[in-house]
Amino acid sequence: MIDRRFSAILLLAATALVAPAVAQEAAEALPAWPSQPAAPAGAPNVLVVLTDDTGFAASSTFGGPVPTPTLDRLAQRGLRFNRFHTAAICSASRAALLTGRNPARVGMSGVTNSASSHPAYTTILPKSAATIARILRDNGYNTAMVGKAHITPKWETGPTGPFDRWPTGLGFEYFYGFLDGDTDQFAPQLYLGTEPVEPPVDDPGYILDRDLANRAMTWLRRQHAVQPDKPFFLYYATGTAHSPFQAPREWVERFRGRFDLGWDALRERTLQRQIAMGIVPAGTRLTPRPPEIAAWDSLPAEKKRLYARMMEAYAAAIAYADDQIGRVLDEIERAGELDNTLVLFVEGDNGSSAEGGANGLFNETAGLNEAGEADYPVALANIDRFGGPMTYGHFPTGWAHAMSTPFPYFKRVASHLGATRNAMVLSWPRRAPDVRGEVRSQYHYLTDIVPTILDAAGIAPPQAVDGVSQMTLDGASMLYAIRGASASSTRRMQFYELSGDAAIYADGWLANTRPVTMPWQFTGFKDVPFGERRWELYDLSRDFSQSTDLAARNPAKLAELKALFFREAERNNALPISRSPRGLPAPDINKGRTRFSYPAGVQRIPSAIAPAILNRSFSLVARVEVPTGGGNGMLVTQGGRFGGYGLFVRNGVPRFVYNRLGLQRTMVDWTDTLAPGRHEIRLDFDYDGGGLGQGGTARLSVDGASPVVVRVPATIRLLMPLSETFDVGVDTGTPVSEDYRVPFAFDAKLQDVTVLLR
Template sequence: MKTALKFISKWNPVKAIAFLTAIALTFSSLFPLPVYADYGDTLPLPQTPFKGKIGKTYKESQPDFPRPIKAPAKAPNVLVVLLDDVGFGQTSTFGGLIETPNLDRLAARGLRYNQFHTTALCSPTRAALLTGRNHHSVNTGVITELATGYPGYTAILPRSAATIAEVLRSNGYNTAAFGKWHNTPANETSAVGPFDRWPTHLGFDYFYGFLGGEADQWNTSVVENTKYVEKSSDRVDYHITNDLADHAIQWIRTQQSIAPDKPFFTYFATGAAHAPHHAPKEWIEKYKGKFDRGWDQLRADTFERQLKLGIIPADTKLTPRPAEIPAWDSLSPSEKKVYARQFEVFAGFLSHTDDRVGRVIDAIDRLGELDNTLVFFIAGDNGASAEGGLTGELNQIKTFNGVKETTEDFLAALDDLGSPKTFNHYHAAWAWAGDSPFQWTKQIASHFGGTRNGLVLAWGDRIKDKGGIRSQFHHVIDIAPTIIEAAGIETPEVVNGAKQQPIEGTSLVYSFDDSAAPSQHKTQYFEMLGNRAIYDNGWVAAARHGRLPWEWVSKTTFDEDKWELYNVASDFSESTDLAQENPKKLAELQNLFQKEAKKHQVLPLDDRLESV
């Protein structure tokens, strides 16, 4: 080699370059690089080199088309189902009294995770799920409508955090999103965009759903790709969850009929069970009279079912009702009648939603693809919602405008609850009951009632322990890296020219075959509207801020917030505060929270809802 280089060095530069180029071309033709083999860390993948022959005319030449991008062999389809505002203890799958038979049957062929966490609010959970990064790390520290000019709170997903849809699409998948999006800045959601942060510009080939945080289930402003679609006003049978299921099924069937060898990624995020609680009358009537004993009894019954099913450890303690929520026995007969009906409506809404998700799963099964589909069914993007306050709501818009509704108003409209005539929500106590056995609800990121959600994962025969329970600590940022590992693709370092932020989640794949495997997700901060906590190797330090979920203004400053300490390795429900007896551990975790808060753009803490 040295002799050859010495010989070449005597040539003029042009001749030397030509010779070396010829050698390189000859070598590459004899030993071609595997298609895309070493390029998975940069997306989009480069075009394959031309391997034909160029002669003077086509008769002496040989064509070679660029090869299409193909997903890795045996890469599974992926279905992510995300429900809205469903508490840990509301589905029958996780011990609740609301029937969710499709979630049950998926759990019977897969795994239930009982220590899976979200961010305590809508947009942030979705941003974390889709990117595999913490919500503040991708500028979504709060819902898009409350965006501020601070780095962790702009509601602008950075190009340095490509969605899992973009990663899969660039690796040979077809991708589609259906339902609630809530990750586009509010000022960019009009019919003229800009569309850079709409689903079809963030990795999805197709989108059908709505961009905002909630929707009238009977009369919804629907977007198809980047166009608003008018729905016929005379369709008395219309319901958005039906419509979403219809479009998802149609898209999956079309994709499989045209490209059966190409895997699909379907993100199915219902508006349910976010308020307004809208459901067909027959679904509501299934629950008539079933909650007449009230929320205290519902919570106790749920707790007993959770113990019986093994969803929670046998030594778990049921945390008490907070002083801010009234006892059921303190209510008048009229109030009990109204509030029981509110939860009947919600129960019908959730069961109806489970049924429609079941239609999508059945459609995949009929295509013979269910065993080859990695399914994530996440029962809630946060804990159950207490935003209905201490009366519930007939019309949420009235509440936003300061118009009070009386028990008499509810009694007069009781039969209309859940119909197109109402924009309804339930009493906050139902949310607390539905988050059994934990403290608090949606928005309260300091406690598991706001952040603990049921996850069911199924993947054909890849899951051996069918019906098993997994208790490793995990978070919604772990979904994306799980999909990447299961699909056999690389985590990209560059996407569309943008250097990528590190994935902050931990894949769940290690837990599939080993229920006793130690948790690999060791540390996780939580923060939402000033409510904050830090988990680290079985310990949690938590500080609940002064504003309750149904209030607009906080009564306390951040310096007044009391920190609590829990050893959740032995105290599943955060029932015993150890702050007084272990101040050293508390101080250690408080310091860790500050470190994580700085690292992930959590600061400044901000509890404002009105004056942003």
């Protein structure tokens, strides 16, 4: 016992002598760097392309009248899905694509422009729904978004953010594009990251779709040059073919006369091509034209000529965007990466848009402000300008219906396939070298994009991101479809709802409500409570085009699917359902403010957070100091060529202009040139009241002198142009008046501008 104790003491003593040396040696060892995320071996590059408002039947790849050689090229080395579905409207579809969750579950059933506190319509993507960009970035990918975002709550789109729901806060290391629902191709409102950037005003050939392709190509080139072994994820979301329909003039001219046959004949010819190409099954029926759309043959020659020109502009926009996307593919191929790039090309975030109404529009914003009838004569007078920078055009509903052939209805009508079925091509030559444009008819939806990418990359969905537990994904991978057309679909059910139009798909059957309003009806409609809506029933396994309502013949099946719909509505936080989602209005960072003061140089303030001057009295007060001659330039403006106002100095004379949607411009000129020195220029607008869009009286004065008074007959009813902003000391975007050119920066001293709401 004593010997054992003594031996233990000796051992402890020896250890004590050695330990400092071991510790010193360990301390002197070089510390390892924290490991960086690396993509799984062999993980492919990923390119997701999403076009805008492009119906199932637009592209030549799916039997349509618009040549799309880039999409054709991808299809020749890939698969064409003819039962792929979207969420019927912009923001909802983008949320589904990026998160892999149903739009209602992530608060994005509608668009960011129309948020409410209803849980399905908040437009606030939750932290529990990390995007595919964030997942891939955390797993060793470089990530970029180029183009249209439209996923940021409107009250967060200003210079104070917060920025965690901007693209760069959602996992995209690089973002170049725009935040709102549309923008002017010739004068876009762009951001690089979170900083506003302006397109070159001295480049007469500038157009956004080419700019987006250039930016994407530059990013790809740099990424590959620096880390050629690191995979990339590029989300390329052009704003085409959302209104405005714009393209280079020579592209518009390519389509002259191509649509003189009219929308009815075009639908018939398109269906014939679709059947011949195997895009739709033989025997597919052409659904009837809705009663809200006139027969082409019933139209006068004047309208036929105008409407055909509008369609030519739409076709040119799609064709040109396709051409530019082809340049992006060329860059990937030049780098030797195309074979190992998974390309998912979704042609349209919903069906083609009917928001142009019966006559189409010279100015989309006029339609959004319910001034479409007044817009028609302007459109007719400017027929040869369609597609160019002086128009913000949209086509009539009849073309939207034709672009969704053979299905009923169009964008926003989420109950019907004309709104939700879109063309989709999957191409991955390394994984599927033998496919050559075959058609796949398995049922799929946008939420399947995320699982498909993760499956291809060998990445499991994260259980938590930044410590936040993640929602389960709603989608399923589509890669199994590479094996063959007979493979059973991994998706058996899908829930749809948008502003009261609803549907449920289950195992080949579709139950849906019948629409009671049309997409161009923004106010003044007679709603029908959801519980009183009429339901329809279709067997899509036998009825490809949703043409034969079986509700009366199979009431038991309809009842079964309606019960499933309400269970899914509850699971997706979509209840209660109504035409206008119930809830409090969107947050307003200006709530309660009636006085706003801005120094010179404040610019690119989105309309959602600019002083709200519509349908009320207001004042604009600018304090300036001018040299001899009085100076030149913008003092304060909101809007542009297609609606807005501006207070500026031109050739030394203060001027105010109110531009009512490009339909009517009211000018108020001061009586004299400004003398050298300091001045206060003031515009008081006294609104008549008595409803929306009423007139008022504009009073322009300098230094308190008796004002010049001019009557403004009518004002903008509902909203300013989406693609324009509020600027002080400069004008970005397009000019509110054609008697100056942007940026029209004020060339004297502007101390500040105050906006008073009364």
